[in-house]
Every structure is written in C-alpha cells, then in structure tokens.
Amino acid sequence: MARKSTKTTSADGTVYALPQVLDLKAATPLAEKLMSLRGQNIVLxxxxxxxxxxxxxxxxxxxxxxxxxxxxxxxxxxxxxxxTSGLQVLGLTPQAILEKELAQ
Structure with missing residues (x-):
C-alpha cells in the first residue's frame, strides 16, 4: 500500500515527503503540489x-x-x-537537479 505524502515544517522551510512512486501517474499531482508550495522555502x-x-x-x-x-x-x-539510482540512470545526481540550468 502506497504511503501518502506528508508536509511539515522545519527551520529550513516546508518539508514535503515525496511519494513512494514517482511515475507518470504521479507527475501531475507532484506538479500541482509543488505549485501550491511556490514561494516558500522547501525541503523535499x-x-x-x-x-x-x-x-x-x-x-x-x-x-x-x-x-x-x-x-x-x-x-x-x-x-x-x-x-539516487533512478537519477543515475538519467546521468543525474540529487545535487545536479538543484544546479541544473534549463535551456531557454
């Protein structure tokens, strides 16, 4: 049974627990959730x-x-x-996500 995502706060900002499964079906809810947190400091x-x-x-x-x-x-x-291994398949690391510049 998949665990629901939770949200708490810490000294670093709002903590959002990512769901266990981040697949195509999770993409839209993830985007919507992140948009609802926009403007806040966030820790995933x-x-x-x-x-x-x-x-x-x-x-x-x-x-x-x-x-x-x-x-x-x-x-x-x-x-x-x-x-981490899911990112490695794509040639990424968690740090790379944070530093990635999107092509304009």
Whole structure:
C-alpha cells in the first residue's frame, strides 16, 4: 500500500515527503503540489521514494529552477537508494537537479 505524502515544517522551510512512486501517474499531482508550495522555502524528503520516472525528474528540475529564480530555498533531503539510482540512470545526481540550468 502506497504511503501518502506528508508536509511539515522545519527551520529550513516546508518539508514535503515525496511519494513512494514517482511515475507518470504521479507527475501531475507532484506538479500541482509543488505549485501550491511556490514561494516558500522547501525541503523535499526523498527517503521513501521507491520508483522514479523521467517525467517527475523533469518536474523536480523545473521546480528547482523556479525556486532559484524566485530566490527561495529548494533542497532534497535523505534521497533513498532508489531515488539516487533512478537519477543515475538519467546521468543525474540529487545535487545536479538543484544546479541544473534549463535551456531557454
């Protein structure tokens, strides 16, 4: 049974626990959730992620760029092995998402 995402706050900002499955079906809800948090400092808790798809990676990259443009903090905390390996398949790391510049 998939665990629902949760949101809390910390000294670093709003903590949003990413869902276990970040596949095509999770892309729209993820984008909507991140948009609802726009303007806040945010920490994404990636500790429970078991599956990571390309569409959700694209959303995370776009969100990181948006937060950077708006000068708000955006970070990824405790990436699970599955989250990290899902990024590695695409030639990325959690840090690369935060530093990725989108082509204009």
């Amino acid at each position: 808790d990636a500790s429970k992620v078991e599956r990571l798809g390309t569409q959700c990676v694209q959303i995370l990259i776009a969100a990181a760029a948006t937060w950077k443009d708006e000068m708000a903090a955006f970070s990824i905390a405790e990436p699970s092995d599955s989250f």
